[in-house]
Each structure stands twice: as C-alpha cells, then as structure tokens.
Amino acid sequence: MASVKTRPDVQYLYAARALRGFGDGFAIIILPVYLLAIGLTPQQVGIVASVSLFGTAALTLIVGFVAPHFDLRNLFLAGAILTVVTGLSFPVVDTVAPILLVAFVGTINPSAGDLGMLIPLEHALLTQETEDRDRTRVFARYSLIGALTAAAGSLAAAVPELLASRGMPELGALRLMFYGYAVLGLLAALLYGRLPRDQMHAADRPKSSLGPSRMIVYKLAALFSLDSFAGGFVVQSLLALWLFQQFDLSLAAASVFFFCSSVLSAFSFPVAAWLAKRIGLVNTMVFTHIPPSICLIAVAFSSNLTLVLALLLVRSALSQMDVPTRSSYVMAVVTPPERTAAASVTAVPRSLASSVSPAIAGFMLAGPFSGLPLVVCGCLKIAYDLALLGMFRHTKPPEEK
Incomplete structure (x- = not known):
C-alpha cells in the first residue's frame, strides 16, 4: 500500500476538508448577521439555528446508515452539490418559511462541530485507505486541517465589513460570501469526483448498517x-x-x-x-x-x-x-x-x-x-x-x- 503521505485519495480528502473548514468558518458567523440584515428578529434567528442543527443531525444519521448500501463517491458528490445549493439558496430567500427549509436541508452547521453528512463518509474512507498503524496519524492531520482552515475562515468573515467600508452595500457583500461558499462546494465536488468508484456488487453489500459492533x-x-x-x-x-x-x-x-x-x-x-x-x-x-x-x-x-x-x-x-x-x-x-x-x-x-x-x-x-x-x-x-x-x-x- 502506498504511503499516506502520497496516497492520492487521502490527499483529496484532506483538500476537501480544508475547503469545507474554510467555508464553515465564515458561514456560521455571517449567517446570523445576514438573517438580521434581511429583517428576521433575534428570536427567529435562534429558531433557524436550531432547525439547522436538527436538520444536520438528521441528515448525518441518515447518510451514516444508508452509506453502506451506496457508492461512497456518489454520496460525496451529493454532499458537495448540497453545499453548492445551500450557498446559492440563502442569498435569494428572504422570508422565514423558505429560510427554515434551506436551513434544515442545507449544510451550514451552527455548532461548528464534527457533524454533517460528509463527516461519516470521510471517516470511513480515510480508514479504508489507510493502514492500521497510520490511521491515528491520518485522523490527526485531518483534524488539524479542519481546525486551522476553520480559524482562517472565521477571519474571512470580516470581508463583508471590509467591502462595505469601500462602498458595497452590506447586504450585497454578505450575499457575495454565500456565493463564495457555493464555489467552495463546487471545488470540493471536483476533488470528490477524483475518488475511485466502489467496486462492491449490490449483492455483497451488508443488509444491516450496524451489525456485530x-x-x-x-x-x-x-x-x-x-x-x-x-x-x-x-x-x-x-x-x-x-x-x-x-x-x-x-x-x-x-x-x-x-x-x-x-x-x-x-x-x-x-x-x-x-x-x-x-x-x-x-x-x-x-x-x-x-x-x-x-x-x-x-x-x-x-x-x-x-x-x-x-x-x-x-x-x-x-x-x-x-x-x-x-x-x-x-x-x-x-x-x-x-x-x-x-x-x-x-x-x-x-x-x-x-x-x-x-x-x-x-x-x-x-x-x-x-x-x-x-x-x-x-x-x-x-x-x-x-x-x-x-x-x-x-x-x-x-x-x-
């Protein structure tokens, strides 16, 4: 097996984790600012955050249980596409009902924790592509990349304020950040598209997602x-x-x-x-x-x-x-x-x-x-x-x- 330092599949996952970490780093900060700017009350912003958390939790559970029955590469691509849709949807919705829908099915997670439909997929593939003796080192790098890029993303949350100081309307600057979030999702999709397809036949897939363990x-x-x-x-x-x-x-x-x-x-x-x-x-x-x-x-x-x-x-x-x-x-x-x-x-x-x-x-x-x-x-x-x-x-x- 190739070294984890050069194995392409692991490198693609590292790069995708960096893109997601950077996007999440600024998205969770600008989201409440944007919602207040379009007229939502603080109470409604809190409801959106709760709905987003529960939606993310539900999607994470669903994906975790259905993943053994599908090609992981296709699920990765679906998650990246959902990121693109989330970034494109928030700038064009301005009433509570559609915002709640986007928050529930979208990928912006207000807790900034290790939750999201792509997390269990990445954990499984990292383990599959790594020897046992290297697994913890690979997860350490994965966590380090996520933490540092999220920190960089939080600094990027200041961009709308900078653009506003140069004459751009605040709302337009905030919407631009969501479009940037969608671009990051598209870049992640390109990386996930380079992952190999699962060669397992349907008959060989497990009947139960959780079995002996x-x-x-x-x-x-x-x-x-x-x-x-x-x-x-x-x-x-x-x-x-x-x-x-x-x-x-x-x-x-x-x-x-x-x-x-x-x-x-x-x-x-x-x-x-x-x-x-x-x-x-x-x-x-x-x-x-x-x-x-x-x-x-x-x-x-x-x-x-x-x-x-x-x-x-x-x-x-x-x-x-x-x-x-x-x-x-x-x-x-x-x-x-x-x-x-x-x-x-x-x-x-x-x-x-x-x-x-x-x-x-x-x-x-x-x-x-x-x-x-x-x-x-x-x-x-x-x-x-x-x-x-x-x-x-x-x-x-x-x-x-």
Missing part, C-alpha cells in the same frame, strides 16, 4: 454524549462571559487569549497521534483528558487572573487530544461495513447533548458561586474518562493487539 457503538455513543454534555457547561461564549464577569477582562485581551487557546488545541492533534502510538488510543484519550478537567476545577476557585489564564491554556493544550484518537478508535473497533453508521451514531447524540447544558450553565453563572459550571464540567468529564477506561481498556484496536 452494535453494542460497542451504542456504549461509545452514550459515553461521548456524557462528555459533550459536560463540555456544554463551558462552551467558549460562556467561558468568555465568566472571564468578563469575574476579572473584567477586555474584549481585546479575550480575543488574543481565545486565539492562543485555539492554536494550542489544533497543534495538540499531531501530539496525540504520537502519544497514542506509545501508550495506546484509550490511554491517550483518558490520561490526556483528566489533567485539563482538574485545571478547570482549579480555575473555578482561583482569584488570580494570570493563574486562571495559564490553567486554561494548559487545558486547551490537552483537552482536545482525544478528538483524532476518538475518531480513530471508533473506526478501528467496528467492522468496515459499519464505519459510516458508527461515525454518525457516535457524533449525532454527542452534538445534541452539548446543546442542552449551556442553558443550565447560564442559570448557574447567575447563582452565588459563578464557577459552578466549571466544576460540574470538570467532574462530569472525569467521570466520563474513568467510565471509558473501565469499559474499553481491554477493547484494543488492531495495531495494539
């Missing part, structure tokens, strides 16, 4: 949902609010801090792959996850801003190391025909669980101990880590047997 997938989905529910107590916006309230942190200082935090998280992915080769995937997921939870709990009781920011940066450098290792582990412990369904089933409940806890955290922030969400998050994440270690420490991926 069903219980493993359901257990992992439940554990990952607990982890995401915990993480929802300290989403970035709420953490920023806590820092503003507790330490009167300036907006400029906060932007620098969160940029550094994002960079540390992104570059921890390759480190996670290196560590997983030495201590194993589950151990990497668990033992890099517990220290940042302890840091978060310590932050809740600290009154020194310098110490708080230092602890939070340590947390950022460690807390996301389970992202590529988690994806790699899920793909490793299920059979090849189950990979797309496993990726969907473990991602969708996780995303939905993380949407519940921020509302609870908002009430906690207003209570007598504003650091309570940080403590709850840290404790729940430690509970998740211990449960994961207890339930899966003996379930080894092929490269560790």
